[in-house]
Amino acid sequence: MTSPAAIAKATPLRVVPPLEGVDLAGAERAAAEFLAALGLASSGATADTPRRMARAYAEMLTPRSFDLTTFPNDEYYDELVLARAIPVQSVCEHHMLPFLGVAHVGYLPGRRILGLSKLARVVELFARRPQVQERLTKQVADWLHAHLQPRGVGVVIEAEHLCMTVRGVRAGGAHTTTSSLLGTLREDPRSRAEFLALTTSSPATSGGRHG
The missing domain is CATH 3.30.1130.10 (GTP cyclohydrolase I, C-terminal domain/NADPH-dependent 7-cyano-7-deazaguanine reductase, N-terminal domain)
Incomplete structure (x- = not known):
């Protein structure tokens, strides 16, 4: 049987950030509309920019779980x-x-x-x-x-x-x-x-x- 002292030494607290779900496809569409509204239509070298924007903001706004x-x-x-x-x-x-x-x-x-x-x-x-x-x-x-x-x-x-x-x-x-x-x-x-x-x-x- 594991003693209370051993449990106190070994048991970490699992910290899981609250996640409401990330809709990358929706974010990509919104990014394309945002750029177009600013007169920056995505084409040529910037064709993939909305996807990159969506992934970049998802990364910046998502902390990692840890013990x-x-x-x-x-x-x-x-x-x-x-x-x-x-x-x-x-x-x-x-x-x-x-x-x-x-x-x-x-x-x-x-x-x-x-x-x-x-x-x-x-x-x-x-x-x-x-x-x-x-x-x-x-x-x-x-x-x-x-x-x-x-x-x-x-x-x-x-x-x-x-x-x-x-x-x-x-x-x-x-x-x-x-x-x-x-x-x-x-x-x-x-x-x-x-x-x-x-x-x-x-x-x-x-x-x-x-x-």
Whole structure:
């Protein structure tokens, strides 16, 4: 018989993003009509553009399923765990143009620790959908706080929005920074300062745990 301790060590949480079904054929037809309405009828070299558009947006808006693998904090590690410069690729919900950047995600462990690659998976889970950066930042922090139950969570996202750089004000190179801090990282000034300092310093070359 498997002991409760063994189950706690081995059982991951399967995270399956909510999928409402993707109609690629319908999206392709709509893309062709959209281009035609803009005076960009698909022909010659662009004959296959509607199909490529449909597949590209389906990929950008579909996060992958993953296992949220956690491990008992047997060593009682109580310092900050931080994954820096996690790639962020999302789509602005107002203009359906991409915004690209990086996320710095950290937490103060409680009873369990997390495979570092899963921090990137959680970012993707909420990024691969129409978004605003402020909501994305808070959703990642709230989700980790609820499922990992750490003593604190911090998320900082820095991104360039194409809806701002290629249209409108055309402010090329402008970046937006958002943050969400929960638990000890919000309430304790020293922990808060440490996290924010580490997310703005130069990356250090070091080893790490991956899972």
